Amino acid sequence: MDLDEFKGDLERNARAVDQWLDRFLPVHDDPEAQVIEAMRYSALGGGKRVRPFLVKSCADLFGVSEIAALRAAAAVEMIHCYSLIHDDLPAMDDDDLRRGRATCHIEYDEATAILAGDALLTKAFEVLAEEETHSDPRVRADLVVALAKASGFEGMVGGQMLDLVAHEHALTMPEITRLQRMKTGALIAVSCEIGGLLGKASESQHLALNAYAHDLGLAFQIIDDLLDVEGSAAELGKATQKDEAAGKATFVSLLGVERARSQARMLVDQAVEHLAIFAEKAAPLKKLALFVFERRA
Numbered sequence: 001m002d003l004d005e006f007k008g009d010l011e012r013n014a015r016a017v018d019q020w021l022d023r024f025l026p027v028h029d030d031p032e033a034q035v036i037e038a039m040r041y042s043a044l045g046g047g048k049r050v051r052p053f054l055v056k057s058c059a060d061l062f063g064v065s066e067i068a069a070l071r072a073a074a075a076v077e078m079i080h081c082y083s084l085i086h087d088d089l090p091a092m093d094d095d096d097l098r099r100g101r102a103t104c105h106i107e108y109d110e111a112t113a114i115l116a117g118d119a120l121l122t123k124a125f126e127v128l129a130e131e132e133t134h135s136d137p138r139v140r141a142d143l144v145v146a147l148a149k150a151s152g153f154e155g156m157v158g159g160q161m162l163d164l165v166a167h168e169h170a171l172t173m174p175e176i177t178r179l180q181r182m183k184t185g186a187l188i189a190v191s192c193e194i195g196g197l198l199g200k201a202s203e204s205q206h207l208a209l210n211a212y213a214h215d216l217g218l219a220f221q222i223i224d225d226l227l228d229v230e231g232s233a234a235e236l237g238k239a240t241q242k243d244e245a246a247g248k249a250t251f252v253s254l255l256g257v258e259r260a261r262s263q264a265r266m267l268v269d270q271a272v273e274h275l276a277i278f279a280e281k282a283a284p285l286k287k288l289a290l291f292v293f294e295r296r297a
Helices: 003-024 035-043 052-061 066-087 112-130 137-151 158-167 173-198 203-230 242-246 251-255 259-296
Strands: none
Touching: 003 052, 003 066, 003 259, 035 066, 035 112, 052 158, 052 173, 052 203, 052 251, 052 259, 066 112, 066 137, 066 158, 066 173, 112 137, 112 158, 137 158, 137 173, 158 173, 173 251, 203 251, 203 259, 251 259
């Protein structure tokens, strides 16, 4: 695959999503403006926008309008950015660097960062619930429910809790897999699910997208673990080797570098196979899976 060509596709989608984020987070001079500035700082601070790309590409399988797909994609990105703000706080991962810049609580302060994360979380559901996202109220309700489950204790938040208590005992491979499926994989999975919901996908189509997202999410995390070991802060825009320093079990610590990379490749291949039902329409999703495996940042 031509990695540079696909990066161009990612960047074009990211710019389109950023336009919607800019629209949803308008600048003004009211007394509460600092929290909006912090929201914009974190939401418009770069990133590959992999999750929005998944929303848009899955929606495109079903001919969903660009406006609906990009609004939903922006909502998912707001959830992702809220999670990064809170993950970086001193009470959580205590990071100073994110996407090559100071983290939100360093740039502003802890209280503002907490509020900015809270506001991005709630704004995401406001966007999904608005009629402009989809004319069918049942679809809008399904979008809200799906994202709530993926974001809460059954998904991302629950996974973060598991991560916080992971140091209390040595995790096994099934336990790490479950942790990462919740912490990282849930938002990747719901990104695909949202595209299907927007397009009123059939049960078999939903199952195919879910299987693809499951394997992609695990591959994504394995590559993240590899990059944490092999990459640098300059390349990744964030601190590296923190898990190893904290004594946390990861896919790499349990499998070793080469077996972990082999496992990621197998998962990517499986993810691509799940897309056969969509034929050539799924080309962007197939390219994304290969990009996840080949990325170096």
